[in-house]
Amino acid sequence: MxxxxxxxxxxxxxxxxxxxxxxxxxxxxxxxxxxxxxxxxxxxxxxxxxxxxxxxxxxxxxxxxxxxxxxxxPVPIRLIHDRWIDKYTERHVTALVDLKKALEDET
Amino acid sequence: MxxxxxxxxxxxxxxxxxxxxxxxxxxxxxxxxxxxxxxxxxxxxxxxxxxxxxxxxxxxxxxxxxxxxxxxxPVPIRLIHDRWIDKYTERHVTALVDLKKALEDET
DNA sequence: TTGACATGTGACCTCTGGGTCACATAACTT
DNA sequence: AAGTTATGTGACCCAGAGGTCACATGTCAA
The missing domain is CATH 1.10.10.10 (Winged helix-like DNA-binding domain superfamily/Winged helix DNA-binding domain)
Structure with a gap:
């Protein structure tokens, strides 16, 4: 494993x-x-x-x-994700990433 | 980048x-x-x-x-995820992973 | 069958990266 | 001030990984 x-x-x-x-x-x-x-x-x-x-x-x-x-x-990729991103904080992280992308697009 | x-x-x-x-x-x-x-x-x-x-x-x-x-x-981890897992196939992959975990738990 | 195409294997060279040590700076305690 | 604690820096050694080549196997086409 x-x-x-x-x-x-x-x-x-x-x-x-x-x-x-x-x-x-x-x-x-x-x-x-x-x-x-x-x-x-x-x-x-x-x-x-x-x-x-x-x-x-x-x-x-x-x-x-x-x-x-x-x-x-893509399965191993998803397992990496699940290792360090808790289901409870996933929403929070996704929001952060979206925000970051939005800010980069403005530039 | x-x-x-x-x-x-x-x-x-x-x-x-x-x-x-x-x-x-x-x-x-x-x-x-x-x-x-x-x-x-x-x-x-x-x-x-x-x-x-x-x-x-x-x-x-x-x-x-x-x-x-x-x-x-956790942000860089999420970005890895988003690079190779499409939003449309994400549901499919998560289902696969859950199934795999369930099978391993039975053993 | 003969030749061209698609892939597989083992050896070889070079250079990056993990780990340790000697030495140094900065902050807390009394 | 003096000693202890927490961390930072540069040099050094050595195993392992990336890349190439010579050679070999298997498959399609005429």
Missing amino acids: NEDDDRVFKALADPTRRFLLDLLFAREGRTLTELESEVEMTRFGVAKHLKVLEEAGLVVARRSGREKLHFLN | NEDDDRVFKALADPTRRFLLDLLFAREGRTLTELESEVEMTRFGVAKHLKVLEEAGLVVARRSGREKLHFLN
């Missing part, structure tokens, strides 16, 4: 991996070569990152012939 | 720092020496971790005489 945690947070620690999650969040079911074209890096690097994300459970993959399709799994 | 992100995720990548957040989540306003007593590490190590958490905005500190009181700031 704790090892799972560690894998998730370590996976999120790298900016390239977060960008890959962003790409999958925008459109799911992408292949390795497709993701590679969006990143300034070798295919091997991207493959390594995807493996880390997969082992952390943040990405789920499905094979289709010689291709491998990748999907984003 | 992107550098802020990076600081937050890098800060969360270390298990000791996550444990410190847990301690502050349980009871806020703790001092360095108090936190040190809960961790198997030198004071210097803990101080270093607290600095990282503070620079990431996950911990906010207030001085009181020669003591420094530390508080948890």
Whole structure:
């Protein structure tokens, strides 16, 4: 359980991996070569990152012939949220975040 | 903005720092020496971790005489959540998480 | 079957980050 | 004032992670 945690947070620690999650969040079911074209890096690097994300459970993959399709799994993200944001204070925090966003939009 | 992100995720990548957040989540306003007593590490190590958490905005500190009181700031956590969990799919994910927890409790 | 395409594996190099220590400053107590 | 308490700073050591390459497997198309 704790090892799972560690894998998730370590996976999120790298900016390239977060960008890959962003790409999958925008459109799911992408292949390795497709993701590679969006990143300034070798295919091997991207493959390594995807493996880390997969082992952390943040990405789920499905094979289709010689291709491998990748999907984003939001559950671990939600668990991070629940760890440090109490249900009673959640309303309060969301209000704070909305306020912050509103202030930034004005500028 | 992107550098802020990076600081937050890098800060969360270390298990000791996550444990410190847990301690502050349980009871806020703790001092360095108090936190040190809960961790198997030198004071210097803990101080270093607290600095990282503070620079990431996950911990906010207030001085009181020669003591420094530390508080948890949940806003960055909420922003992580909002980055990859759409408001429309949030209900769905929460249901999944609740189901998972229920299944684990049965065992 | 032959060649092109999509992905997987292990070794290797480099550099960042966790942890400790010696030293220093500031504040409370008596 | 003197000693104790709470915290801050810079240097140092070492394990681990990011990135690339050479090589290998498996799948589609003609």
